[in-house]
Amino acid sequence: MPAGDITVYAFLEAAEGKADELLETLSKAQAYAENHEPGCLQYRISVDPKNKNLVCVFEVYKDQAALDEHIASQVSKNNVAFYAARGLVRPLEEMDIRIHTEYRK
Numbered sequence: 001m002p003a004g005d006i007t008v009y010a011f012l013e014a015a016e017g018k019a020d021e022l023l024e025t026l027s028k029a030q031a032y033a034e035n036h037e038p039g040c041l042q043y044r045i046s047v048d049p050k051n052k053n054l055v056c057v058f059e060v061y062k063d064q065a066a067l068d069e070h071i072a073s074q075v076s077k078n079n080v081a082f083y084a085a086r087g088l089v090r091p092l093e094e095m096d097i098r099i100h101t102e103y104r105k
Contacts, residue, residue, distance in 0.1 A: 039066020
C-alpha cells in the first residue's frame with residue numbers, strides 16, 4: 001500500500017474548568033505549526049458542541065519525516081510539559097491519539 005499524507009487524530013478531554021485554557025494553548029500550537037512547520041499541511045481544532053471539554057485536534061503532515069520533526073520539536077515538547085504542569089488534560093500516554101496514513105492506490 002503506497003503511503004500518502006500522515007494524519008493525526010488527537011482526542012483530548014480537558015480537565016474540569018480547564019477547557020478555555022486548553023483551547024487557548026492549542027490555538028497557539030496551531031499558529032506555530034501552520035507558520036513554522038512547512039511539513040504541516042493542516043492543523044485543526046474542533047470542540048464537541050455538547051461538551052466543550054471534548055476536543056479533537058486533527059493534523060495532517062506531508063510525510064512521516066514531517067510528523068517526526070513536529071514531535072521532536074522543542075515547541076511540541078514544551079507544549080506537552082505545559083499541559084501536564086497546568087493539569088489541562090490527562091497524561092500523554094493516556095490520551096487517545098491515532099495516526100493514520102492516507103491510502104492511495
